[in-house]
Amino acid sequence: MSGTEEILRLTVAALMSRSGERQGDLAAGLGLSQAQVSRKQSGSAHWSLEDVDLLAAHYGLAVLDLLAGPTHAVDVLHGAAQSLRPGAPPTSPVRPTPAPAETVVQESVGPCVLCGQPAMVELDGFPQHLSAEECAAAVAAASPTAASPTAEAPAAAPAEPSPIAETPTAPVAVTEPPVAPVADAEPPVAPVAETETAPAPATPASADPPRRGAPAYASGTLIEQIADRVHDVLAEHAGDADAAQAALIKTAIPDVMALLKASRVGGRYEHSEFPPTQDILRKKSQKGADEIWEGRPKWRNAALFSAAKKGERIEVTALDMNAAYLSALKAWLPIGQLREDTSGVHDPKKAGVHLITPAEWDHPDLPNPLGNRMEPGELWVTESTLRLLVDCARQGLADPPVIHRSLVSGATEGLLEKLRRALAETRRTALAEGDELTVAYVKAMYSKFVSTIGESSANREIRRPDWMHIIRSKAFANLWMKAHKAHKAGLAVVEISGTDELHVTGDWRAVFQEGRDLNEVKEKDTYILGGKR
Numbered sequence: 001m002s003g004t005e006e007i008l009r010l011t012v013a014a015l016m017s018r019s020g021e022r023q024g025d026l027a028a029g030l031g032l033s034q035a036q037v038s039r040k041q042s043g044s045a046h047w048s049l050e051d052v053d054l055l056a057a058h059y060g061l062a063v064l065d066l067l068a069g070p071t072h073a074v075d076v077l078h079g080a081a082q083s084l085r086p087g088a089p090p091t092s093p094v095r096p097t098p099a100p101a102e103t104v105v106q107e108s109v110g111p112c113v114l115c116g117q118p119a120m121v122e123l124d125g126f127p128q129h130l131s132a133e134e135c136a137a138a139v140a141a142a143s144p145t146a147a148s149p150t151a152e153a154p155a156a157a158p159a160e161p162s163p164i165a166e167t168p169t170a171p172v173a174v175t176e177p178p179v180a181p182v183a184d185a186e187p188p189v190a191p192v193a194e195t196e197t198a199p200a201p202a203t204p205a206s207a208d209p210p211r212r213g214a215p216a217y218a219s220g221t222l223i224e225q226i227a228d229r230v231h232d233v234l235a236e237h238a239g240d241a242d243a244a245q246a247a248l249i250k251t252a253i254p255d256v257m258a259l260l261k262a263s264r265v266g267g268r269y270e271h272s273e274f275p276p277t278q279d280i281l282r283k284k285s286q287k288g289a290d291e292i293w294e295g296r297p298k299w300r301n302a303a304l305f306s307a308a309k310k311g312e313r314i315e316v317t318a319l320d321m322n323a324a325y326l327s328a329l330k331a332w333l334p335i336g337q338l339r340e341d342t343s344g345v346h347d348p349k350k351a352g353v354h355l356i357t358p359a360e361w362d363h364p365d366l367p368n369p370l371g372n373r374m375e376p377g378e379l380w381v382t383e384s385t386l387r388l389l390v391d392c393a394r395q396g397l398a399d400p401p402v403i404h405r406s407l408v409s410g411a412t413e414g415l416l417e418k419l420r421r422a423l424a425e426t427r428r429t430a431l432a433e434g435d436e437l438t439v440a441y442v443k444a445m446y447s448k449f450v451s452t453i454g455e456s457s458a459n460r461e462i463r464r465p466d467w468m469h470i471i472r473s474k475a476f477a478n479l480w481m482k483a484h485k486a487h488k489a490g491l492a493v494v495e496i497s498g499t500d501e502l503h504v505t506g507d508w509r510a511v512f513q514e515g516r517d518l519n520e521v522k523e524k525d526t527y528i529l530g531g532k533r
Contacts, residue, residue, distance in 0.1 A: 007069055008047055009040075014070035015059055015077060021024065029058045030202055035460045044215070044274030112173070117141075135505075143490060147282035222259055222422035223429075229255060229439050241437050242471060250443035253452055256419075259445070259460040263418040271415060273462045275337035278407055280353065281465040282382055283455055290465065292353055294473045295385040297480060297496045299367035304494055304505075308530030314494070317508055318525040321479060321500040327518050328444045329420040331384050333467050334409035341406040347392060350384040351411030359399035366397075367496055369480050378404060382466075384473035388480065420446075424518055431516050475499045482521075486511055494529065 016026055027037040030051065040044035047055075056063045117138035154388060161206045202296075230248065237243040254443040264271070280291040308314055321327075332351040341350075356529035357378050362369040369388045372393070373379070381389075386401065393400035423442050430438035452459035483493045486504050489511040511520045 003351075005047060005061065006043075008052070008067065009043070011066060011070040011073045012055065014043065014074050018074050018077060019059070020156040026058070030054045033453060038162060038461070039274050042273050046270065073293070088505055114330055119211075130502045149167075158422075176366070180507050189509055202521065204304070206500070222418065222428050226422065226426045226442070230291050230441060234437070245437050245440050248441040249398070249444040251384075252448045252462075256445035256449045257459065259422065260416070260419050260449075263416075263422065267415075269335045269410075269412065270417070271333075273463070273464070277455075278338055278353075278466060280407070281469075291380050292465075292469045293370070293373060293379045293381050293385070294469055295369060295373075295381065295476045295480075296369045296472075297476050297483075297498075298372040300495045301365060301493060303364060304492060304529065314505055314529035316503050316527055316529050317520045318527070319502045319504065319508060319512065320524040321482060321502065321521055322516055323424075323446070323518055324475040324478065324499040325450045325471065326423055326427070326442075327478055328384075328450075329416040329423075329446065329476035330413060330469050330470045331416075332387065332413050333415045333470055334383075334407045334411050334413045335415070338407040338409050338466060341403075341408050343406075345405045346386060346403060346505065347408070349411065350406075351470065352406060352408035353469070354386050354403055354407075355379050355380050355405040356386065356401040356403050358401045358410065360397055363397065365491065367480060367483060369477070382473040383408075384472045384477045388477040394438060428517060464472050472499075478528065482512075 012026070023037045023041070029033045030037070031054070031455040035044065040047050040051070042464060052063055052066065055061075058068045059066070059077060061073060061076055066073055106157075119127045119138075123481070138264055183296050184501065193286075209316045230244070233247050234241070237247065271460060299520070304314060338352045341347075346354075355378055358370055358381075361370070369392055385447075389398070389401045392398050423446055427442045430442070448458075450471050453462050454465035455463065479496055479502060482502055483496050486508070487493050488503065491504045491506040491508060491511060493502070493504055495501075502521075508521075514520060514522060516522060
């Protein structure tokens with residue numbers, strides 16, 4: 001059973017959907033900012049009693065009508081239900097009386113997840129009817145025998161207050177609710193808190209294509225959105241590619257956040273956008289740092305540099321890893337608020353940050369997976385770094401790290417996967433077509449996403465410094481694994497630095513595929529170690 005505030009959030013979502021409002025419209029009506037409404041609706045902030053009064057006044061409802069659940073509130077909004085106030089007359093709808101039915105065309109947002117028929121309301125990312133009666137009416141209307149008004153379901157009576165999150169009993173006539181299949185999408189289930197899982201509704205089977213204006217379920221739709229955005233901005237600037245690129249880069253942050261929201265429609269989990277920030281993840285000053293060590297690699301092979309100083313000529317190739325942060329979006333990310341775990345055991349189904357004592361690293365021809373940290377003792381590392389250290393222990397390269405304390409939440413590796421695939425496919429196509437404008441736009445989106453999801457004022461849609469550190473650490477871990485691959489193949493690793501530079505000696509093309517795709521590398525430079533570069 002959902003709590004009162006959760007019912008209120010569902011009710012607000014239903015009222016916004018039925019009245020055609022966006023969060024910005026509601027925020028203006030309440031005297032709030034769009035970000036404040038977003039936080040209240042996501043659960044990172046609370047709707048206050050004063051907010052409830054403002055919401056009721058905004059929609060022209062009694063407070064009790066607003067708190068009676070989304071079905072009742074929507075019915076009262078449209079004059080179809082009596083107010084809950086004893087002896088009160090029916091509440092007037094806040095919106096003007098609509099035109100006659102034959103002149104009003106309301107576009108479906110998709111097939112209802114309960115009965116499979118077109119629905120006009122979307123709640124928490126799922127198209128659905130607001131009651132069993134609406135499902136029954138939709139099924140009856142779609143039935144071949146529904147040829148007269150007598151086949152329509154009767155108007156809904158005032159319902160008992162109940163949360164919309166509870167699945168209403170499906171009509172008897174519905175045997176297998178169909179909805180459109182989703183490519184590479186997670187099953188559409190109700191949002192759950194952190195690691196709890198919930199049973200999914202019946203799996204759909206309809207092959208209807210996505211409707212215009214419908215939620216972006218598949219990455220293909222995201223790709224089209226990116227292409228349309230580039231086309232529109234280019235047209236606005238009369239084909240001036242430089243001006244269009246500047247405009248696209250300027251809006252890269254809100255654009256990528258909109259794509260993220262679209263990619264999460266139908267996802268298994270509802271991630272937290274503004275969870276409480278742990279002290280170790282807070283910057284100590286405006287230009288300072290927090291306590292998380294990302295494992296940034298900066299290493300040189302001391303033996304090779306010593307040999308070069310003694311006169312040995314060593315030919316080196318500097319390789320560049322493509323779109324390092326884009327590849328790193330495939331990382332294990334915590335879904336909800338980080339909570340303390342002192343068991344000392346790494347749970348692969350959770351992710352976060354960990355206080356560890358790393359093992360000794362005794363491989364002078366390979367960089368330490370922790371990067372260039374010289375100080376001994378305990379340190380806080382991210383999920384990506386811990387998993388790399390655990391993997392090194394599994395391969396016998398070092399002892400496993402000792403975990404003293406963890407701050408973790410239930411996790412998934414696929415949280416950003418649809419977004420990553422859409423950006424990667426768009427980038428791949430743009431490179432093949434020589435479309436450097438789109439390549440630059442995609443790069444701006446994923447790089448700014450990673451750099452602003454922490455404590456940045458440039459992105460007010462989300463605050464997840466844990467994600468930022470985990471993704472950056474994943475990029476460093478990916479670079480280390482490339483170095484390890486080269487080493488195992490017989491190449492000598494000369495140097496690694498930043499997020500994307502690997503310097504090696506030997507026939508690197510026998511180990512890595514050359515190109516600009518994510519799984520390829522490109523030659524950045526060749527030089528003689530010890531000579532002029």
